[in-house]
Amino acid sequence: MKNIRYILLSAIFIGFTACNSEEDFEDLLDNPTIPVELPTLTPGTVDFSTYIAVGASFTGGFTDNALFIAGQQNSFPNLLSEKFALVGGGSFTQPLMNDNIGGFVLGSTVILSPRLYFDGSGPAELPATPTTEITDILSGPFNNYGITGAKSFHLGVPGYGTLNPYFGRMASTPAATIIGDAAAQNPTFFTLSEIGGNDVLAYALSGGTGVDQTGNLDATSYANNDLTDPNVFAASFSASVDALTANGAKGVVANLPYITSLAHFTTVPHNPLDPSNPAFGPQIPLLNSIFGALNPIFNAVDPDRAIVFSETEASAVVIKDENLTDISTIIIEALSASPTFPAFIAQFGLPPQAAPLVANLLGNTYGQTRQATEADLLVLPSSSLIGTINEDYAAALELQGLSATLAAQFAAEGITLPLEDKWVLIPSEQTAIKTVTDAYNVTIASIASNKGLAFVDFNAILAEASTTGYPSGNFILTTDLVTGGLVSLDGVHLTSRGYAVMANEMLKAIDMTYGSNFEASGNLIVPGNYPTNFPPSLQ
Structure with a gap:
């Protein structure tokens, strides 16, 4: 997910020709232009x-x-x-x-x-x-x-x-x-x-x-x-x-x-994440596993917040919507109270003691998030950002104890790291x-x-x-x-x-x-x- 490039712009050059045959010239002779003063x-x-x-x-x-x-x-x-x-x-x-x-x-x-x-x-x-x-x-x-x-x-x-x-x-x-x-x-x-x-x-x-x-x-x-x-x-x-x-x-x-x-x-579509892209497609099962831990919480609060990536169709980016009620605390409390959460984080090679850290990470990251819809407008510069790793954010996660690999996985712009407000015009x-x-x-x-x-x-x-x-x-x-x-x-x-x-x-x-x-x-x-x-x- 280091760089998902999804926009290919190309110019179409059309050559125009006229009077390519003798018939064309005869038509012109038979239909002379009447001068207008x-x-x-x-x-x-x-x-x-x-x-x-x-x-x-x-x-x-x-x-x-x-x-x-x-x-x-x-x-x-x-x-x-x-x-x-x-x-x-x-x-x-x-x-x-x-x-x-x-x-x-x-x-x-x-x-x-x-x-x-x-x-x-x-x-x-x-x-x-x-x-x-x-x-x-x-x-x-x-x-x-x-x-x-x-x-x-x-x-x-x-x-x-x-x-x-x-x-x-x-x-x-x-x-x-x-x-x-x-x-x-x-x-x-x-x-x-x-x-x-x-x-x-x-x-x-x-x-x-x-x-x-x-x-x-x-x-x-x-x-x-x-x-x-x-x-x-x-x-x-x-x-x-x-x-x-x-x-x-x-x-x-x-x-x-x-x-x-x-x-x-x-120009930038709300759903640029193509499952056929080798930098994104193979990550979909893992991504759906991550958000699978959050979706029950989202569904309980607002089903429109659920995040699912399709393996057959283009998926929408994940954005921060400042108009949404911040449910960071709800997420943190729900994950912390879940008896299955330590087992969930084990798939990332994390010990049970890391559960509070990950619960806080997920809560603070996804408290005001959803996937974009056709009603959202992404600004043009976002085309070079989506799918890239936010190095500053990844470094901050490493300081909290995550490995470099795991930190990068949680720092993919528009995928695991919601696009900031400056990249999207919401309705x-x-x-x-x-x-x-x-x-x-x-x-x-x-x-x-x-x-x-x-x-x-x-x-x-x-x-x-x-x-x-x-x-x-x-x-x-x-x-x-x-x-x-x-x-x-x-x-x-x-x-x-x-x-x-x-x-x-x-x-x-x-x-x-x-x-x-x-x-x-x-x-x-x-x-x-x-x-x-x-x-x-x-x-």
Whole structure:
């Protein structure tokens, strides 16, 4: 059980050919395309001369778990600026990274890791060293204020650049605020997108280990995993819109998707333990013997806690569910009182005197455990953890008197050692995420309506992509990892093709609200012209 690897990701490359026969060409000659005269592009009532983008990582072009030049060039704001330039839009300056590697260095120390690439079986970290120095300050002003990691209430925090290097490297002064620097450019048009995404994302990525908070910023809250109170979000979002529209600027805002539908939360199955795996299958009889001593106790308290591994079908991992009543004491007392328990531990080569030790071990380990169900979501990094031996836990067991072999047997992640809360989003945590996301989206839609802003229902678009797929030209884009085309290798952020889709939806919303005609004039972006991943040679 040292390493149970169960996810094999592969890309499917399909070659398209056309007109492969004389008949194909004859069909084309018999059915010529009728030319259609498109209307001239018009900006409607919008002045695009100074376009400012405000947001978080999506706005910045973050993809494959990093910010890098190629991703920034394909950010949806940069793609929009190219279209705006056709109707009077001005230059669009971005705080570009130093390379296509991604990540930050502080001197010779790597502070943030390089981007991911597809190695033929799944996402892998680029074997290269970043060259972007975290302390380097760029000269502005800039048009793209897409700040990776920024939560809604961070936009107006003075000195936020001292906490977040993505803003620190482009802030006008050490005391500057994101929204202050953006508004100082006197935008005539703006996009405000994915504000609120990080307010739930940190909680979700951590497996729901945070708690609600009020939005007060201190030295630790930049990295905390809490859900932002909807009232704090509403005040922050409203203040940002007020700042951007102070001089009469028009704009487009987008709401938030249910992030639990993204690949980071849907790729790892709840039941990855395959009995045909030689590292797991032979262990099943012993495992069922171990849990056979506990299942009568589980059944007496709650039958849903019983743990059984199948010898014919894939089994679910064992997780800790903090919502369960802790029955550690019940387990310890029941095992200690059992006259057969000393005989049970003898199969592990342990003397009867070890019974109290093992009873305490089992009680403290399985007091809040159960096997996962389809309703649970395992975060993507758990794929490399399940089945491995937790060396620290095994060492602690050895200190308590267990042999190295036995300690390892009780330290297999997701099998004998329940997965910690940070690796799993249980249903109650998913509900918490959905509840605040819905609250944020009500605020976004209301403010957009009150201010007369264009509005993109990004929530509905991602919902479509995660179910039936999103039609885009010759492609059907989904949220599947690697093969879906929409979500990048980190399972959360979009691919360049995904950002092109996002830009198109904004152009359509601008047309509808302000009377422009990007779509009718044939000036939408062609998402198929943009990549879904980047080769490792791009550095």
